[in-house]
Amino acid sequence: MAGVSEATVSRVMSGSGLVKEETKRRVLQAAKRLNYYPNAIARSFARGRSGNLGVILPFVPKVHLFSTYYFSEILSGIGKKVQEYGYNLLLLFRSPEETMDFTHIYRTQKADACIILGARDVPEERRALRELSEQSLPFCLVNQRFSGSEFNEVDADHVHGSYEAVRHLIDRGYRSIAFLNGPLHYSNSADRLQGYKKALAEAGLPYAEELVFMGNYSRKSGYEASRFIYARRNEIDAVFAANDRMAIGLMQGLREYGVRAGEHIAVVGYDDSDGSKITDPPLTTVHVPFYEMGMAAAGIVLAQADGEQASGVKHVLPTSLVVRESSGPRINGRADRTAAAGPER
Amino acid sequence: MAGVSEATVSRVMSGSGLVKEETKRRVLQAAKRLNYYPNAIARSFARGRSGNLGVILPFVPKVHLFSTYYFSEILSGIGKKVQEYGYNLLLLFRSPEETMDFTHIYRTQKADACIILGARDVPEERRALRELSEQSLPFCLVNQRFSGSEFNEVDADHVHGSYEAVRHLIDRGYRSIAFLNGPLHYSNSADRLQGYKKALAEAGLPYAEELVFMGNYSRKSGYEASRFIYARRNEIDAVFAANDRMAIGLMQGLREYGVRAGEHIAVVGYDDSDGSKITDPPLTTVHVPFYEMGMAAAGIVLAQADGEQASGVKHVLPTSLVVRESSGPRINGRADRTAAAGPER
DNA sequence: TGAGAAAATGTACGCGTGTACATAAAGCGT
């Protein structure tokens, strides 16, 4: 070496240990002249840590995953935090056939910590997660909770978000509020249902199962729901959809029947996605801090990977109602049934 | 070992070399019993390759990156291909202050190949890329070309896409077509301008610089452009926007002046993003196969990383016009100026 | 059945760090 050592170089490059200021300078200078860069792989190898944060993405057939607003936002948040911590972000795609073996990722040491997106509360998934948990490998779930578990979880307050959304409709005078929900193996969906019921109960309105429709969070499923909702147009004066995409599909479907959201019927969505700002009318929705949730999850899990903290952290971030025009004007007393039915065809 | 060897295990696990079928079985069985997993880091170390494909993301201040439709789609395509090749996907975020040193990524061996998104044709970036190129490190640009370079590039035929879009407007009878473009350091923008000019020339229409407006591909910039376009409403009967986001912002802005796209003025966007399907009226736009572009780029670069192919590959994928309603009905002869002006305020 | 080729397995070492430990240098108090 141009300098005078070997292990000292390591100390200089990794910033560990004590090194005299002058030696440090000499080493760095030599490194520059030799165009030397420490090899990241060898570093990982010696340290026994990859320096990667893995993000496990769900398998969603036929859908280009990142186009889903919430994944994109969460991932951006994770990316931000990962940079702060000096980790790298490894994207791990879950395949449909692949057995649900998360431990594999840690065993092979590809990632020191993981964030799991789009998890569902089904037995096999619970089992796989519990296995991870028992080996105290740092991981965190985002936007999904497993009741009774000790998993790290970052979620938003969807019960309150939904409550506010439905409450908003009630405040505007709507009395017969349908609910377009998603699959119940997402805690998300269960939470929204709970918020919906709570708002109804508080207002002394009956909960009617016929007014709860089931979609799958896709725009298409919202579009398809419009048929059933239109069929019950005499009983329904407002719809709360569990996400924006379904709300948008619903509005499009209803429009084809001549029913205009915000005018003949009130519609509220959920997520405050980009799409909600560009529909006509703009969608009243619930803002969810996905970006912040991603940051929080990454923060938790990276802190644990660095051995800074115990596990079982549960964060619930606040949501907030965003009132736009799809929820219509304030109306007095009972909603106008004639209007809700839309123009005659 | 439960079996009888050591290097043989390596041969079994890595699938290299000849191993008798029975031995293989014994080894795998022992591995299962011992709960053994080969260490990915050590493998990378020994092989001298990380097994990662790096995707370099541009720094976009104040924007949550993944929400941009085209990044998301490209990334999904890359993800697909990466799975096929058995690589991992490493996300690399470019910081604003950071010097444009791509070689660093290869030197440190974090990735065996890279895909660079959102590159711009500015001197420093060209220099950094040329440096990469000279060291024959496999990388590929997506949706951006550098004229006269030997870089791998995957792009879509934006000249033709724009040509078709403008041609469509001309075919519908519009004669005074404004163009809302983005920054010219994106080859994207230059291509669109070229296609725009070509279509005008072919129809014998004059190219007027006053009808070319400059945005930055954000919805906001489209919204802001509406002011200027409205000001020239007497000369303009149609607008071709260089992407959907600007087109959407523009439509929203015009709407506030009472000018409705597809009715008082024709609007065509570009990208065929999710948003284009949910606006009212739905946006006529140009479909770009971003997903396929991502796949193609990953294919090229991974093949090169595996030493299968020479560099300098240039792919141009086809685009296609998607006619919806924002480009209005077919009109005869000169567009109706009164209508284009919108209702009186 | 035996020689030679082909297949299967074992041996030994390197890959480039980090780090425990040993050692040398520097500082400090009397």
Add this chain to the structure above:
DNA sequence: ACGCTTTATGTACACGCGTACATTTTCTCA
């Protein structure tokens, strides 16, 4: 100036795999 503590540096080895080469086993064919 001497012993002691503190700081700085050198030495040696491990980390877990891949692989070139040596060696053994199996197969082929006369």
